[in-house]
Amino acid sequence: MSHNKTALITGASAGLGSEFARQLAAQGYNLVLVARRRERLQALADELADGRSIEIITADLSRAEAPAEIAAALAAKGIHIDYLVNNAGIAGGHLLEDRDWQQHRDFCQLMMLAVLELCHLLIPAMRERGFGRVINVASVAGRVPRADGGLYGPSKAYLVALSENLSLELKGSGVEVCALCPGFTHTEFHAVAGLDDMKRSLPGWMWYDAGVVVREGLRAVEKGKPVYLSGRLYRWLDPLMQSLLTRRLFRAPGRPARNQ
Template sequence: MKENAFTARYGPAALVTGASSGIGQAFAHSLAERGCDLLLVARRGDRLQALAAQLASAHGVGVALCCVDLAHPDAIEAITKAAEAMDIGLVVSNAGFGLKGPHQDNDPAQMTALLQVNCAAPLHLTQRFIPALLQRGRGGIILTSSVEGFMGIPFSAAYAASKAFINSLGESLWGELQPQGIDVLALCPGSTDTEAHALQGIDPATLEGMMAPREVAELALKHLDDGPVYIAGEQNQAMFDALLGMPRRDALRQMADNIRAVLLPRKAQQ
């Protein structure tokens, strides 16, 4: 496939974690359409194999797979080994999950796994791949964060805290790497039409302004050089501009009241 401006800067290959569904799968489609070979990472090998076959057939790109669970600390070593023969120019650290409800009701093992997947994995993944990006003198890093990373979110304490970590990591790496030709973007979506809502006991019908995963991925790639932090969607931008413009105590009370009214009655019925 003929090299284009995108692959010249961020190719020839891209790494995507959490690629078996949602925004990660959308990134895989968008990058394959741009001509990037791919290293796709996720837990569910059957989904990865089906996706790889689809992308290779439709776009003629090479697709390698690494079936690992990022909740395990040794997953980063497996990803690094899988990438040894590839010239990775773009690292998309997308895998993550959330927990919704009163903080005291969270399962300790799940919180530990959340910290490993949402925080430790991106931290170590970027540390491993930055040297090669610097040697190339060009490339990019996308860290999938969330609008919840901009302030504490009642009844989403662990997830919001993990995404605040990602926003800070993205800003820090942008400051380090941008002068050396490496773009860094902390992508902050709002409500996105993925299976994550159902897994957290949330009815997607109660969420306003939900975006399609493909739209989020395309916006991220379009704004990759507009880092360090990017909110996907004008409605999400306007909502958090308003919240962050309020006294913090008022914003937190307003969010807590809104979430309490929707989330807690549903939890009580389960």
């Protein structure tokens, strides 16, 4: 049980975020739910209320001001965060072919800088109190480079590196940091990203349920694992993906620009 500790979850309105909320609520945590869609957050809060404290903060983490605004809202209500789940994310575009730089800048703010700032704002107090848990939701896509021009994989690789560094720095402090790396997971992520055709083309054995991913992530951070591959299949594949001998097999050849 959490003994009235509080968990903050970004991207809590759907998918892995809402599953993190359900499983942490079941462990007795009070919740701070953060996302853009207030109606979804309120529905989740109503579902999980059951005598616990649940705060809703609507925020768009692609805005540079959002993390500081979240911290200010917490301070105004006297809420201390003991468990941070950085889960908010989108698929992103193609760095060279999509010519709207603001789109890429917003993506990097959401996927990397917001995570970095929330860690900067919230972890020091965890360390002072001698207890904290941080899960940065990364991805198997961050474990191997691909010639697809996308920013998603590199952004997740950054979260892996960040989590490993923080885990080393915080060793012995009572604060544990884990980069959770799911593979293909049944959520609405692929529909939102326009990737339904890709999802249908892949065999079912490559996919895991959100409940399994979250349960494994919660267990991994408690065990002090700085990086954790969710799903037995991906834990088996990861050493192959990291091997210099087999790494080249995972690299697709480059492709010509769209205007050629």
